[in-house]
Amino acid sequence: MQDHFEDKAEQRFTDAGEEVLYVTNPHFLYLFRAIASAFIMAVLFFTSIFILPWLPILIKFLLGCLLIVAVCYFVFKYLQWRRIECVVTPRRLITASGVFTIRSSEVPLERIGEITLNSPLFERLIGVGNLRVASLGEDSDINLHFIPQPAKLKAAINRAREARNTKGTGAAAPAALFSALDEIVKLGDLFDKGLITRNEFERYKAILFARFERDHGAPMSGDS
Structure with a gap:
């Protein structure tokens, strides 16, 4: 069954000129x-x-x-259940769901913040869990439920992020700095509008700072 979903996703994204790194759908426990x-x-x-x-x-x-x-x-x-899927590509994370109308959402890898894995005892025993992918900026967070082997999905997302960040090192560091600062400005706008709390603003800003320092080996200077 999982192979069926993988083949469908790979065919669809290949036709669109995009590589599929990892694809999964909810466990049968969803039903x-x-x-x-x-x-x-x-x-x-x-x-x-x-x-x-x-x-x-x-x-x-x-x-x-x-x-x-x-x-x-x-x-x-x-x-x-048949229509829900989660796909990781070299540049984004995509989720799709729906019966009569397919709804999809995506988050560029560079906008992904904290990834939280939660597996209650029973679900952990059968290798199932829930994943929450925090999105920086205006993108909505992605909540994935009843995911088989969620640690593998989390690892796939992190590998894709690291590979993408590696391409952006060196000469691209100044551009990455401006991109990170732009994200912080957007977070400030969301905070000013009351769409996120002060704690969320500080948490997302800290994630941006830490990610830039990790990827480029230099701390970001200045406060927002």
């Missing part, structure tokens, strides 16, 4: 609630028909309606 709901309603409905035939018709009718709703919910979630 657990929908499957459980449909199963429970099926058990209740058929129990009322074959084991408890003396139950009032109205109760059986309501159980039948709830079963139809549960099945429709499962079908919807399944189609949604």
Whole structure:
């Protein structure tokens, strides 16, 4: 199943002239609630028909309606699951989802800030977790749920960022400095407009400072 998603993504991005470094979709656990709901309603409905035939018709009718709703919910979630994907390319992170209308969002690798991995105990036991990718500037953060082997996705993103940053070292350092300062100015605008808090502003600014120093071996001077 995973190979099917990878082949589709690679073909689509290759046709667009962009290399695919890593692609994944949510684990089948994403459908657990929908499957459980449909199963429970099926058990209740058929129990009322074959084991408890003396139950009032109205109760059986309501159980039948709830079963139809549960099945429709499962079908919807399944189609949604089939459309969710996360793709890492040499220049951006892209996510796509939707059933009737595909919605996609992307973050350039240079705008990616902190990557947080969260795996509750049960999900960790089966190799599943959640990933939150903080975006610097005006891009929205990306939240990924029920990702199989999330550490691999995080590593792929970091490798792509490092490879892209390597291309920008040396003569490109001044341009990177101006780019980082521009990002801080944008963060200041967001803070002034009340769209981010003071703590978020300081955290994102510190990430920019640390990333520039790490990539170019020189600290950024000046405060914002």
